[in-house]
Amino acid sequence: VKSTPPQFVANFDSATAMARALGAGLRREPFPALGEPPVLKLPVRHAGLLPWRLRRALYIFSGWQESRPERQVADMDVEEIARWVTGEYPDRQYPAVAVGSSNGAGVHLWNLLGVPWLPQTALLPVRQSVHPDEPKAAMEMGLEPGRTLLENNPDITLHHMHDANQDRLMIRTMTYFRVKRRRLGAAYERWLAEHLPPGGTLYVQECEQTWGVTRLGDRHVFQHGAVGGATEREFHEGSARVAEYLERHGSPYREWDGPEPTERAPEAEWGFEPALLDDLRRVARERRYRLVRLRFPEPQALSPLVADLYRAEYRRRGIPGNRLVLPSFVVMEPHWTLKTGSVPFWMEFNMQPSLDAVHAYLDGTEPFDDIGLMLFQHGVEAPGLVPAEQWQRLLDRARRESRWLGVDPDEIPKDFAQYARYDDAMRRWPARHPVPGPLPLRRFEEHCDGDRYRVRLEVEQTAAAAA
Amino acid sequence: VPPVTPVFTRTWGREGGGGPVLVMVHGLVVAGSMLAPSAERLAGSVRVLAPDLPGYGRSRESAGAVSVPSLASDLLEWAAGAQVRRALWLGVSFGCQVLTEVALRRPDLVERMVLVAPTVDPTARTVPRILRRWQQESSTQSTALKRLLLADYARAGARRAAGTVRAALRDRPEQRLPHLTAPTLVVRGTADPITTAAWAQEVTRLLPRGRLVTVPEAPHAMTFDAPDALADAVRPFLDGQEDPL
Numbered sequence: 001v002k003s004t005p006p007q008f009v010a011n012f013d014s015a016t017a018m019a020r021a022l023g024a025g026l027r028r029e030p031f032p033a034l035g036e037p038p039v040l041k042l043p044v045r046h047a048g049l050l051p052w053r054l055r056r057a058l059y060i061f062s063g064w065q066e067s068r069p070e071r072q073v074a075d076m077d078v079e080e081i082a083r084w085v086t087g088e089y090p091d092r093q094y095p096a097v098a099v100g101s102s103n104g105a106g107v108h109l110w111n112l113l114g115v116p117w118l119p120q121t122a123l124l125p126v127r128q129s130v131h132p133d134e135p136k137a138a139m140e141m142g143l144e145p146g147r148t149l150l151e152n153n154p155d156i157t158l159h160h161m162h163d164a165n166q167d168r169l170m171i172r173t174m175t176y177f178r179v180k181r182r183r184l185g186a187a188y189e190r191w192l193a194e195h196l197p198p199g200g201t202l203y204v205q206e207c208e209q210t211w212g213v214t215r216l217g218d219r220h221v222f223q224h225g226a227v228g229g230a231t232e233r234e235f236h237e238g239s240a241r242v243a244e245y246l247e248r249h250g251s252p253y254r255e256w257d258g259p260e261p262t263e264r265a266p267e268a269e270w271g272f273e274p275a276l277l278d279d280l281r282r283v284a285r286e287r288r289y290r291l292v293r294l295r296f297p298e299p300q301a302l303s304p305l306v307a308d309l310y311r312a313e314y315r316r317r318g319i320p321g322n323r324l325v326l327p328s329f330v331v332m333e334p335h336w337t338l339k340t341g342s343v344p345f346w347m348e349f350n351m352q353p354s355l356d357a358v359h360a361y362l363d364g365t366e367p368f369d370d371i372g373l374m375l376f377q378h379g380v381e382a383p384g385l386v387p388a389e390q391w392q393r394l395l396d397r398a399r400r401e402s403r404w405l406g407v408d409p410d411e412i413p414k415d416f417a418q419y420a421r422y423d424d425a426m427r428r429w430p431a432r433h434p435v436p437g438p439l440p441l442r443r444f445e446e447h448c449d450g451d452r453y454r455v456r457l458e459v460e461q462t463a464a465a466a467a
Numbered sequence: 468v469p470p471v472t473p474v475f476t477r478t479w480g481r482e483g484g485g486g487p488v489l490v491m492v493h494g495l496v497v498a499g500s501m502l503a504p505s506a507e508r509l510a511g512s513v514r515v516l517a518p519d520l521p522g523y524g525r526s527r528e529s530a531g532a533v534s535v536p537s538l539a540s541d542l543l544e545w546a547a548g549a550q551v552r553r554a555l556w557l558g559v560s561f562g563c564q565v566l567t568e569v570a571l572r573r574p575d576l577v578e579r580m581v582l583v584a585p586t587v588d589p590t591a592r593t594v595p596r597i598l599r600r601w602q603q604e605s606s607t608q609s610t611a612l613k614r615l616l617l618a619d620y621a622r623a624g625a626r627r628a629a630g631t632v633r634a635a636l637r638d639r640p641e642q643r644l645p646h647l648t649a650p651t652l653v654v655r656g657t658a659d660p661i662t663t664a665a666w667a668q669e670v671t672r673l674l675p676r677g678r679l680v681t682v683p684e685a686p687h688a689m690t691f692d693a694p695d696a697l698a699d700a701v702r703p704f705l706d707g708q709e710d711p712l
Contacts, residue, residue: 093639093642193535194535197639198645287572288571288646
């Protein structure tokens with residue numbers, strides 16, 4: 001029986017959903033409804049019948065009920081998250097464990113290798129209402145609860161994140177607190193000791209994406225904007241399309257007047273906080289682990305490497321490997337990806353940079369016979385959103401067949417029914433292959449050799465040197 | 468009722484001085500009292516410290532689930548507080564599981580170590596099997612030991628006892644043994660139904676610097692029920708007169 005994350009962690013958080021997706025994959029189970037109870041699939045599937053205003057209200061409400069009132073911040077203990085996460089993975093011994101950044105390509109990679117991943121980041125939304133286009137007010141409102149959270153959790157860094165573009169519907173009722181571990185903590189460390197024997201490998205998943213932030217304290221920063229549609233510069237300085245977007249949403253503003261960034265910091269959602277490395281080095285030394293760092297400059301940089309690794313391994317097993325599936329943000333089906341012999345290329349969101357990344361990948365690789373698209377739906381026509389025609393042009397690059405995997409192209413980006421459909425859509429696409437046993441780590445590490453990818457694999461400590 | 472301290476530690480031998488320290492790590496649920504007869508005999512050239520791990524014996528305060536890694540963390544924390552730097556260590560039964568975890572993480576703290584009747588044999592890692600071996604073992608126990616067992620089980624409570632059994636069964640000491648570099652003496656009594664001869668040999672074989680000594684007629688709980696024979700078997704090793712390998 002699956003447990004649920006602590007109440008103060010958002011179910012719609014990327015790290016939470018990805019840990020659940022990988023847990024399902026390692027248990028060789030499907031990942032329906034983004035990890036939510038499958039009974040919700042029925043009403044959600046028919047959400048499209050509702051008028052848009054009601055659909056939007058339901059979306060906002062479902063997010064809002066995931067947030068916690070401010071008075072509960074004092075009780076939030078990030079160790080509870082670690083205890084829940086480790087419970088998602090089968091209770092057995094592993095040859096390797098990954099720790100670090102959240103990454104959808106990583107979920108598919110670790111699922112192929114049969115390796116659990118311990119997220120560094122989590123989203124703890126706090127119920128506060130603020131006008132989405134007033135980032136300074138949002139920052140000020142988050143100060144006090146942020147300090148309370150930090151006082152009670154000495155081993156974390158807090159990134160208060162405010163993205164009026166992609167998270168427009170959510171942030172009007174809640175403050176996004178993203179926390180990153182600076183130390184492994186007792187729960188993760190104990191779980192490692194019990195599940196990763198000496199001589200095992202500790203992979204550090206390190207996304208080096210940064211963002212300009214305003215420092216609010218020793219371990220406390222405010223991040224205005226986020227990776228996705230609008231650029232960092234557009235958040236800080238505005239642009240014609242930002243002005244147009246704000247006008248279209250009836251905002252009294254035409255640009256965002258955010259606080260002045262004081263420095264760069266790991267990006268709140270995807271970036272790796274390197275303070276954790278010291279603790280990982282200690283644990284690797286104490287327990288005779290190989291410590292292997294996997295470093296990449298931005299979230300999607302890992303996607304081509306993982307896609308190619310899948311394709312190469314399918315071919316080794318005599319499977320064509322000519323079906324490409326495009327998971328998007330947290331919409332993914334790791335188990336059915338393997339079962340249908342599909343090559344996953346993970347997209348960070350549903351915005352222009354994701355479309356560009358897939359095109360660039362296809363430009364440099366052998367064509368695929370089939371292409372299937374999953375597409376996260378966040379309900380806002382925001383700068384950088386890709387219209388359906390452009391996705392269709394991408395799908396048209398398939399030599400044989402293309403499919404929208406549970407998405408209704410006419411409803412983008414408001415087709416919330418997608419969340420109830422993507423898994424069935426995967427399952428209904430014929431092609432079945434046995435799910436292979438874990439891929440030997442060596443094959444993955446050999447695959448990283450050379451400079452084909454924007455990914456650096458660095459063996460920092462061998463098990464022998466640790467001894 | 469004596470006051471409950473976070474970690475209750477029994478000591479034998481002279482205070483202070485720069486002589487060697489021997490730390491004894493107790494077994495499953497039964498805490499330091501069971502080590503006393505052996506500690507008395509070994510204290511002399513060494514000073515003996517026997518902490519009751521948090522949650523056991525007279526150290527009743529403990530939070531969270533029981534596991535070998537967390538008990539090792541507790542023991543390391545205690546060692547830091549007790550100013551134990553490099554020492555001789557002796558683990559008994561389940562205490563060997565905790566001790567080998569300590570030795571893995573902090574080889575600098577371990578000069579040499581003794582594993583007395585180490586557990587749990589991989590062929591016995593299910594509840595029914597371990598219960599059967601315990602049942603066989605109980606016939607080797609003295610009445611005094613049984614009384615002690617009852618008292619310490621009552622102190623720890625059924626929950627903690629069950630949790631400790633689970634922790635012992637899920638732990639895999641054989642994965643750590645090849646990484647332990649300290650000279651190690653493995654001790655087994657021939658009347659011990661829990662630690663079989665085959666398992667004691669396997670433990671010794673896996674250790675890079677291990678040696679096995681067998682004590683005739685000694686039971687599993689030999690620290691209590693065969694303290695003279697045990698002391699005679701380990702004293703030369705602790706004194707550094709014998710080096711394995």
